[in-house]
Amino acid sequence: GAVVSQHPSWVICKSGTSVKIECRSLDFQATTMFWYRQFPKQSLMLMATSNEGSKATYEQGVEKDKFLINHASLTLSTLTVTSAHPEDSSFYICSALQPTGSNQPQHFGDGTRLSIL
Amino acid sequence: GQNIDQPTEMTATEGAIVQINCTYQTSGFNGLFWYQQHAGEAPTFLSYNVLDGLEEKGRFSSFLSRSKGYSYLLLKELQMKDSASYLCAVRLLGGFKTIFGAGTRLFVKA
Numbered sequence: 001g002a003v004v005s006q007h008p009s010w011v012i013c014k015s016g017t018s019v020k021i022e023c024r025s026l027d028f029q030a031t032t033m034f035w036y037r038q039f040p041k042q043s044l045m046l047m048a049t050s051n052e053g054s055k056a057t058y059e060q061g062v063e064k065d066k067f068l069i070n071h072a073s074l075t076l077s078t079l080t081v082t083s084a085h086p087e088d089s090s091f092y093i094c095s096a097l098q099p100t101g102s103n104q105p106q107h108f109g110d111g112t113r114l115s116i117l
Numbered sequence: 118g119q120n121i122d123q124p125t126e127m128t129a130t131e132g133a134i135v136q137i138n139c140t141y142q143t144s145g146f147n148g149l150f151w152y153q154q155h156a157g158e159a160p161t162f163l164s165y166n167v168l169d170g171l172e173e174k175g176r177f178s179s180f181l182s183r184s185k186g187y188s189y190l191l192l193k194e195l196q197m198k199d200s201a202s203y204l205c206a207v208r209l210l211g212g213f214k215t216i217f218g219a220g221t222r223l224f225v226k227a
Contacts, residue, residue, distance in 0.1 A: 042220075046216065
């Protein structure tokens, strides 16, 4: 089945550091990828839709300059949390769509647990 | 606005059947998905409904009524490993944007 790889799995860093998270579709080309954030015992909150070759579409309330998204190829999207602070600590999950129809489910990466000290 | 409602928690016994309900009010509808998510892990796809009716896949079935904005996930022959959160998600029209409910945490007891 379709596989999405997300790296790193865990990040612990100091406040003020910028952190880059990678999301790769391993066996298919993904023109669309999604970035979600999830707090404990809560559901997935869509942060932005990443489109290959164009600017990402951010959800209301998500700071574009804070969460930089780059989708430079059909198999890779990156999320950079710039100047991270403790309130940015969360579980970040990416997902990718196989471009074969609207009935296709999203394939999720394993997530990145970000802890800012 | 977009709204998806599901119960917060449910408890059921191993070997039993459990039904997890989901109601939605969204600006457009292009399919409903159910995902399973174990604690600390990413969601995994369970089922998809776009037309009214029941879709069966092994121990899992999902039902959709578009006129009522209602779906349910039915889990049969419950196993301990089924203890997880179950997420109801609606894909909106005009693209692939999908919004998720808060999830139902299912506890399966012996």
